[in-house]
Amino acid sequence: MNKIVRKPELLAPAGDLERLRIAIKYGADAVYLGGIQFGLRANAINFTMDDLREGVEFAHSYNKKVYVTVNIVLHNKEIDGLVDYLKELEQVNVDAIIVSDPAIIKLAREYTNLEIHLSTQQSCLNVESAKFFKSEGVSRIVLGRETTKEDIQMILDNVNVEIETFIHGAMCASYSGRCVLSNFLTARDSNRGGCSQICRWDFDLKNENGYYFKGEKPFTFCTKDLSLLKHLPEMIDMGIASFKLEGRMRSVYYVATIVSVYRKVIDEYCSNPTGFEYNEEYEKVLRNCANRDSVPQFFNNIYDENCQYYNGRVEISNQDFLAIVLDYDDENQEAILEQRNYFKQGDTVEFFGPNTNTIAFTIDKIIDENGEQIEIVRHPRQVVRIPINIMLEKDCMMRIKR
DSSP, X not given: XXXXXXXXXXXXXXXXXXXXXXXXXXXXXXXXXXXSSSOSOTTSOOBOHHHHXXXXXXXXXXXXXXXXXXXXXXXXXXXXXXXXXXXXXXXXXXXEEEEOSHHHHHHHHHHOOOOEEEOGGGOOOSHHHHHHHHHTTOSEEEOOTTOOHHHHHHHHHHOOSEEEEEEEEOOOSSBTTBOOXXXXXXXXXXXXXXXXXXXXXXXXXXXXXXXXXXXXXXXXXXXXXXXXXXXXXXHHHHTOSEEXXXXXXXXXXXXXXXXXXXXXXXXXXXXXXXXXXXXXXXXXXXXXXXXXXXXXXXXXXXXXXXXXXXXXXXXXXXXXXXXXXXXXXXXXXXXXXXXXXXEETTOEXXXXXXXXXXXXXXXXXXXXXXXXXXXXXXXXXXXXXXXXXXXXXXXXXXXXXX
């Protein structure tokens, strides 16, 4: 008898309209994003109401969903404008709001019919907490990233509410963002969208007499990133409704890469759960697009020193992303590319896309906008053509072949 599993939602970050479009095209079932107000990514571009309307229309044309973060910790001065903002979100036809402050839950229920998801910022980790927020009108709970597999299963077994869990991305050194180090050291409020990521700084250590320790490397308490790629089959079997990818501040390349990899693993398992074979090559692809190590974090009950960097780390800015395909000239069999990193004639590269399997290719010729042949593409966002007899769809990515 064939094993039947329920396919979970794959939820991707969208820092702007371009990344929203990329996330949807590369396989996300839904995206989450922040508006100009009441979100926790003050340094992101974020969405105006016109942007949001355009993004919702695009997502809905693909039968995908849009969730808007309204997860700021409110002060009194902001409450007056909140109801009008929530009503605007309802008029734009967003599919849900993501909320942490109980006051926002209360006002959204009183003045709108918006679907409400509980933010990970609320640090919901147990059955009684999940029951409480369900009773307050929350239809989905985004669990705290500190939840173990056993805790998740207990909540699933005892609370009839949708559960969403993070499966990939940066981790907070505090409880899912409940940190005031940024406030204290830089006067930037981490719970109001201004976190300066103090946990990724290097520190000097003092002993009880006030003398500095001098180690081989600077001390840090930066967490490694989260990756639950290997655990997806058991998480799908558990019945988790939505798998969330972190990264609203990340590049289009990062979003395209992680969405496409997690999409493949979810689809491969759900289409053949009894015969599924895990492909470790996907891990290599994820490693190459990030600048920190990834571990399962709390899910498997192993959250020791191997989950953090205590004695320094090496974070290398990713240079794999070379170009994005703007169009394909079928008559001349040329891909039209917009440069994102230095590349040159003779380089061996890979193309991948929403409906394009990974293709290895050696660049034999590069033509600039003036029709001149060049050897190197070094100018930011330079538009060039390369002859290739494989039709490439718009928004394919070109990366270094490793």
